[in-house]
Amino acid sequence: MYTDPALYQEELQKIWYRTWVWVAHESQLRKAGDFVTSHVADQPVIVSRDRKGNLNVLVNRCRHRGASVCETPRGNGNGFTCPYHAWSYGLDGKLRGIPYPEGYEDVTDKKDLPLQRLQVASYHGMVFASFNADVEPLEEFLGGARLWIDRFMKQGAGFPVMIQGEHRFRFQGNWKIQLENTTDGYHFPIVHRSWMSSVDAETASMLSFMTDELAVTHALGNGHSAAVMVPEHVDLDDDDGTEQVQARFEHVVQVLSRDFEPAKVRRIMRSMHGAGFNLNLFPNVACSMSFFRVLRPIGPTETEIRHCALGMEGGPDIVNRERLRIHEHFQGPFGFGTPDDSEAWDRVQRGAVGGTDLPILVNRGLAREQVADNGDKVSHVTDETGMREAYRKWQELMSA
Numbered sequence: 324m325y326t327d328p329a330l331y332q333e334e335l336q337k338i339w340y341r342t343w344v345w346v347a348h349e350s351q352l353r354k355a356g357d358f359v360t361s362h363v364a365d366q367p368v369i370v371s372r373d374r375k376g377n378l379n380v381l382v383n384r385c386r387h388r389g390a391s392v393c394e395t396p397r398g399n400g401n402g403f404t405c406p407y408h409a410w411s412y413g414l415d416g417k418l419r420g421i422p423y424p425e426g427y428e429d430v431t432d433k434k435d436l437p438l439q440r441l442q443v444a445s446y447h448g449m450v451f452a453s454f455n456a457d458v459e460p461l462e463e464f465l466g467g468a469r470l471w472i473d474r475f476m477k478q479g480a481g482f483p484v485m486i487q488g489e490h491r492f493r494f495q496g497n498w499k500i501q502l503e504n505t506t507d508g509y510h511f512p513i514v515h516r517s518w519m520s521s522v523d524a525e526t527a528s529m530l531s532f533m534t535d536e537l538a539v540t541h542a543l544g545n546g547h548s549a550a551v552m553v554p555e556h557v558d559l560d561d562d563d564g565t566e567q568v569q570a571r572f573e574h575v576v577q578v579l580s581r582d583f584e585p586a587k588v589r590r591i592m593r594s595m596h597g598a599g600f601n602l603n604l605f606p607n608v609a610c611s612m613s614f615f616r617v618l619r620p621i622g623p624t625e626t627e628i629r630h631c632a633l634g635m636e637g638g639p640d641i642v643n644r645e646r647l648r649i650h651e652h653f654q655g656p657f658g659f660g661t662p663d664d665s666e667a668w669d670r671v672q673r674g675a676v677g678g679t680d681l682p683i684l685v686n687r688g689l690a691r692e693q694v695a696d697n698g699d700k701v702s703h704v705t706d707e708t709g710m711r712e713a714y715r716k717w718q719e720l721m722s723a
Contacts, residue, residue, distance in 0.1 A: 324683065325497035325675045331623035338606055338720045339364035340454040343464050345608035345617060346370050346380055349448040350485035350636055356399040356414060362619050363452060368441065369393050369403065370450060373414035380452035381416040382439035392438070403438075412438050447476050448484065449608070467543035467699060471602045475610040477559045478594040481587075482635035486615070487647055489631045490655055494665045496672035498606075498620040499717070501628065504664065505601050505609040505616060506540055506550035506709030508532065509687065514663045521652070521659050532704055540708040542700035546605025546716025548709030552612075556599025559590070568592050578641050591642055596649065597633070603709055605716050614650055624672060630654040630661065685710040 324330070346361040347370040358371040360383060367383035369392075383391045385405040392403040392412060402419060404411040411420040416438035421427065441452040444461035446469065451461055462469065476484050494501075504510070512519065512533055532538035537554035551557055555566065568576055572592060579588045597613025609616040615631040632650040634643035653660035675683075688706020695701050702708045 324499065325672060326623060326679075328623050331497075331620070333721065335364050335620070337723060338717070339620070340366075341458070341720065341723075342455070342606065343444070343451040343453050343458060343461055344606065345449060345604065345615075346452045347450040348486050348615070348631070349378075349445060349450060350483065351397060352378065352450070354399060356401060357397075358393070358395075358400065358414070359397045360393055360395065363441070363454065364620055366454075367391060368452065369438075370443075370452070371414045375415075377415065378443050378445060378450060379415050380441040380443045380450075381412075382441070384439070385410055386418065386436040386438065416440050447472050464545055465604070466545050466547070467541075467697070468545070468547040468549070468602060468604055471541075471543070471549045471600070472610065474558055474600075475598045475602055478597045478613065478633070479635050480559070480591045480594045480638070482638040485634055485636035487632045487634040487643060487650075489629050490661075491627065491629045492656070492661075492665070493621065493625060493627045494668045494672075495625055496668045497623060497675075498618050498626045499713075500668045500671045501616075501618045501626055502603070502606065502713055503685070503710045504668070505603040505611055506548045507707070508538065508540065508550050508552065508704035509707070510667065511552075514667055515660055517659050517663065535704075538704040539701050540704050540706055541695070542708050542712035544698070544712070546713045547603060548712045549600050549602045550704050550709060551600045552704060553596075553599030556593070556596070559593050559598065562589070562593060566593065569595075572645070575641055575645055579639055582639070591635075591639070594635075595642070595645065597646075603713065605713055613646060614654055626668075628665075685714065 344363045346363065346368060347359050351357065351359045352370065352372045355372055355374045355376060358369055361368050361370055369381045369383050371379045373379055383393055385392050387405065387408055387410045390405050390407040392405045402411055402413045409422045413419050418433040418436045441454055442456065442458055443450065443452050446461055446465060478484065532552045538551050540548060540550045542548050572595060576588060576592065579591060601612060602610040607618050614633055617629040619627040621627055632647055634646050652658055685707045688702040688708060692700050692702040692708060700708055
């Protein structure tokens, strides 16, 4: 599962090129001409907003000799021009110009040679793409996860959610190792002991969910899952008025109180740490409390991770700065969380090459899993319900 090159190639064809894959967020593409470069597994793509306001996802490969037409991570422009022979394309991928066209008698119509386009759809600002022309509608694919995306985006507190910046790195392990991690509450107090010891008592108490009966994991169908770690923050609009603002944020309250009514100040402060859960969307993106975690397979034993810090677009500067500091403390390259996670993922890969006839266990909590009224499979947050849901979808697609 973690090491076979042939199986990995099959995954690319049956999963990564057949289903919806997260490629960008609309906060990166607000204006006509905005673009970002991204990937669908190993294939480079450009996500752009054209002059008509439409989103486009284009394979980053000139139709002439195959060179990439854009190497800028993010920007705004009128189109894309290949640096090799200057074939030029519009923001929608249409071929606009060929220098010295004489000699290309077979190129009778530029409409025949646009950049390859993918299917594209967005939900709550999250942009997904697929190579599959017959892919199911995005909202059907998201299914039960849509409710949780709706809840996750409430951390904007009335402001649009935006990406403030990102941290990108690679680990030496298979992509499924990280896919398993986001809704795995079992590892948190073990792997993240150093982080728990570095925060104030109020924050540590908020994330002490190991024995909380309301801290549960939902299997949402189609490989998606949600792990509730702070039950009182599942719906940030649901406020009984009893929660106290953490003392270390009193200076933020003082600044906000100059411009906002008390109820608005309270609502913004409830969003400081993001939502109270991690949402895993198969196969490549997690809405993890207050950030996006995006995975990309590089090969059977290497994976790229992007951690996108979230903020409030047009919101108070002091709040966005505090959210960045919180993000850096856990997810940053010098943080107390991500380095420990990536070490664990590396070790799974290193250990998996030994005893290849031994099974990987993902059966924790199977006997206590229950089916909710809406059809979700639910168990405790320390159970492996989310992993089983991901592998059900994996098996479905790999068996097709």
